[in-house]
Amino acid sequence: MPRKLAAGNWKMNGGSAELSEIAALALAHPAPGCDVLICPPATLISRMAEAARGSAIAVGGQDCHGAVSGAHTGDVSAPMLLDAGASHVILGHSERRQDHGETDATVRIKTTTAVTEGLIAVVCIGETLGEREAGQTLDVIGTQMDGSLPDSTTAATIVVAYEPVWAIGTGLTPTLDQIAEVHDFMRARLAARFGADMADGIRLLYGGSVKPSNAAEIFAVPNVDGALVGGASLKADDFGQIIAALDS
Numbered sequence: 001m002p003r004k005l006a007a008g009n010w011k012m013n014g015g016s017a018e019l020s021e022i023a024a025l026a027l028a029h030p031a032p033g034c035d036v037l038i039c040p041p042a043t044l045i046s047r048m049a050e051a052a053r054g055s056a057i058a059v060g061g062q063d064c065h066g067a068v069s070g071a072h073t074g075d076v077s078a079p080m081l082l083d084a085g086a087s088h089v090i091l092g093h094s095e096r097r098q099d100h101g102e103t104d105a106t107v108r109i110k111t112t113t114a115v116t117e118g119l120i121a122v123v124c125i126g127e128t129l130g131e132r133e134a135g136q137t138l139d140v141i142g143t144q145m146d147g148s149l150p151d152s153t154t155a156a157t158i159v160v161a162y163e164p165v166w167a168i169g170t171g172l173t174p175t176l177d178q179i180a181e182v183h184d185f186m187r188a189r190l191a192a193r194f195g196a197d198m199a200d201g202i203r204l205l206y207g208g209s210v211k212p213s214n215a216a217e218i219f220a221v222p223n224v225d226g227a228l229v230g231g232a233s234l235k236a237d238d239f240g241q242i243i244a245a246l247d248s
């Protein structure tokens, strides 16, 4: 069983004030029983890495380009993230898929590059409300997993985050049974493609309105190996409680 992972995605939020809380968070959790990752905006990565130096907190980007360098104005490459002190990168978040037209094929290329360059990729998938209501959830999840993950995947370099689009930032969460159904399906899909041993080693995160009040019950669901947290990760106190819920 891999160590659980509490990952925070700050999205296009956060600045110096939130950054200064990270040092306090690191002090409050000097040896957490789970891995802890924070993915701030690209502009904060190097300062965050500096603030987290020597602590148990890892730092990640929220996206990277599929190429390692070149004429791509405004983009950030995997080697640049590493150079700034990041060890992870979130890829294929539904907001990237929506705002920037990223497809499974795009995400697969980015994931391949990120992993080849030495980052751990946190690959996001999830159905829309319309897809869930149409009974298509598992079809969508299966297609996204198949398309977004490269064949060369290894358990140590890939994390898969299930984030139902309708649960992100809405305060809505699936029932525990619904989370269990999708996570069981994800594990089985990975096992069919990569073998059971490797599938068991890939961490499956749940994301979407995770907060201190629901973290423990979500973490108790089989095949949930941690969380990808948006809004609550910007509040050090809330994120600390989520880390503690995973820790126990």
Ligand SMILES: O=C(CO)COP(=O)(O)O
Pocket (backbone or CB within 6 Å): 009, 093, 163, 167, 168, 169, 170, 171, 207, 208, 209, 210, 228, 229, 230, 231, 232
């Ligand atoms: O999108 C998310 C994390 O990547 C989830 O965001 P919220 O926790 O704010 O719902």
